Amino acid sequence: MIGLEQIGEIARSTPSKIVLLVIDGLGGLPHPETGRTELESAKTPNLDRLAREGICGMIDPVSPGITPGSAPGHLALFGYDPLKFTVGRGVLEALGIDFDLKPGDVAARGNFCTVDAKGIITDRRAGRISTEECTHLCRLLEKVTIAGVEVFVSPVKEHRFVVVFRGKGLSSQLSDSDPQRDGLPPKAVSPLAAEAAKAAGIANEFIAKARAALADGYPANMVLLRGFAHYPDFPKMSAVFKIKPAAIASYPMYRGLAKVVGMKLLPTGATIEEEFFTLSANYDNYDFFFLHIKQADIAGEDGDFERKVRVIEEVDRALPRLIDLDPDVIIVTADHSTPAVLKGHSWHPVPFLLRSKWCRRDAVEEFSERACASGALGRFPATEVMPLALANALKLTKYGA
């Protein structure tokens, strides 16, 4: 496949506009009674119209058979090979709470846990303390100071928190302190590369001081850290694709992923209607829009087939606002499937439609898994979505003479 560098050489800035509408977890599986997927069950006259006027296919977010997390699913749609461009656990955790990571920051996922008098872990989750308690304890930990480094501690949910070290020359090549089971003491954080010795010392100093600060915190009297990761320094979409990209997403994780690739984050209301309104309100100022609808994925994760159907129908009702803007390229797809019957992400390819003046329309008459599987785009990797989008917006010049 063509790489970002090669794309960068043929991409050019033009006034044409692209809207990438991602209905998170859109792909589904048939309802056992009706034999129809969520998308096939929903009444979607506007999506069907776009499918009729466009060209369809099925995308594999990461690779056939692979169930993607949110990060690889989205990075692939943004044109970044998710097997090459990886985002570490600690960073994802920080992005998920809207923490404003800077280049060079090292983030880790933290658990509050319980240790006995000998320092042996008796509960890796400290009895799943409340989020309120977690927030209180994070405030305590924020008082920990380490020479030459800024330390940030932010609550996530229940026993989970994020710690971020900000300073010069910090490596993230660090082992976990979490032994991943009870009955053992926390491990010392070790450097996994020569240059990580300083960062390991800082992590261990933080852990020691956290233990002291939490001495009276039973059951949350210790911390476990894992997934140390650097905020990634990915090429920016504006530099690679010569576009001015904006993200409309109401969930922190997706805003974070959009930030990683250099999109401008547009303030938006959280409902589907509000997100479409944000698109209209900012339409003149950017030439690429990532519009993220989270609700379908949540319904899928909850195993709520009917709610997922209703979310899809709500998106469909909001679509005319987008269609009326008449972007040069409209793409509707997802980052992965979340079939309600599986109550979670899955490996199934994702329906994809692209409408543009130059798309070479196919015979597909409706937007559904079954119909898209017979679309003229066939089945293809999600990393090819951006080249296709740019091509259809006439933003790519010829490769080779």
Next chain:
Amino acid sequence: MIGLEQIGEIARSTPSKIVLLVIDGLGGLPHPETGRTELESAKTPNLDRLAREGICGMIDPVSPGITPGSAPGHLALFGYDPLKFTVGRGVLEALGIDFDLKPGDVAARGNFCTVDAKGIITDRRAGRISTEECTHLCRLLEKVTIAGVEVFVSPVKEHRFVVVFRGKGLSSQLSDSDPQRDGLPPKAVSPLAAEAAKAAGIANEFIAKARAALADGYPANMVLLRGFAHYPDFPKMSAVFKIKPAAIASYPMYRGLAKVVGMKLLPTGATIEEEFFTLSANYDNYDFFFLHIKQADIAGEDGDFERKVRVIEEVDRALPRLIDLDPDVIIVTADHSTPAVLKGHSWHPVPFLLRSKWCRRDAVEEFSERACASGALGRFPATEVMPLALANALKLTKYGA
């Protein structure tokens, strides 16, 4: 995908014959009035027969969304990954005028330009002098001598020419002398690698002597060079695929590309009928034929939908001559799409058909973009055409035990 080396290990020479018919720029887009592409508008009983008797699909010449130039489009069809096997600008320019490049040659694209008394460029194209004037000036420049190197200067068109340096140990890692805009002096050619110092010296000496030779040539009183490139030393098709390949092409660029991969260039008349006649006349002497039809691409580039339709129909009328030879494998496809409505190459996948005794026929009833999109070969990279051709000619043994 399987690489050339691996193919080389399983390829074997057999008497079976393959004809690869490339209708340059064949793929199209619907006419706004009829909704049918050029190929869908043309009456093509013979192509439709081959589609019925064969197996069809759609190929991506370089990568989805990428608009290929002639070189990457053809190299992919010949089995060479166009993202790995690249041909430099200077070499393409030389191939385009049938210049007989040898291994080791360094070629550059030249412009005649105008400089003022201070040596500042006032017109990068010297007022687009006539091709006759260009030819005359190239003869002047051919008198430039440089110790230890042969220098060839050949006119291309208007202000464009090609310069070729032939000598031992010349690197092509050289910067352009063309600053790409007026108002600046030409740049000195610099070595981009340590071993290129000698070649840079030669290029700069040529430029200085050219300036002296052109002193009275106003407006063409200076030269600009760019795109220095080595004649590529690609593996030859005969060595990799164990075939004896011949090319029938009436345009220099395609003969040049065929030469780069080691095909024998057959002398031919320029009409479609004459090219098919050349195939018949040489049929016994080779086992692989690349038959190139340029006219469809030209009509597409001209935006002449009707002419492109007529070219396709003319190819169809000539086809029985090919079919009567009864090659073991017939392939009809293109190097890229050139939709008349876009007046240029495009990124759209290209219809593909393969007929052989062993092809596992599919349900496709006609040769068209729409029909091929539902073919059993699906959508696949053009680099897989050669393995498919060889397999269907029973020229590949088993991979692995």
